Amino acid sequence: MGITYQVYTDGACANNQAPGGQPGGWACVFVDGPSYFGAEPRTTNNRMEMTAVIEALKHTPKGADVTIFSDSAYVINAFKQNWFANWEKRGWKNAKGQPVENQDLWRQMLDLVKDRQVNWTKVKGHAGNEYNEMADRLAVKAMEDLRSKL
Secondary structure (H helix, E strand, O other): OOOEEEEEEEEEEOOOOOOOOEEEEEEEEEOOOOEEEEEEEEEOHHHHHHHHHHHHHHOOOOOOEEEEEEOOHHHHHHHHOOHHHHHHHOOOEOOOOOEOOOHHHHHHHHHHHOOOEEEEEEOOOOOOOHHHHHHHHHHHHHHHHHHHHO
16 A cells, blocks of 8 residues: 555636737645746746646656646546547547647646546636645745746
């Protein structure tokens, strides 16, 4: 039996609708543990949500039991509904025959997940959950700190 981790993850993006990507931040908050966060100059909200999960998993050892709490339906549904099975059958194409977006991050995440027992839990964002709110604040701060330097 491996060590159990509970991690809240979140991503933020300055203006997710703008073309070409905007400054964004990510954060992962370990319950009873450390927090990690960072930012990228040209990204999207989905990429930041995914990066937060990847970083959370990177900070857990192989064999660990990990519960990821996220307010991202994009991330949670991909795993709970096993979107990957169809993507892989279609050569990483979506139902419309187009390349799956964010393949690089999905592949990293899948590689990390295969060596851990991961439970996916959807939480409501901005609803007063202490750890979710902390992850949100850290992601926004990382984004704002980077944006002030650009």
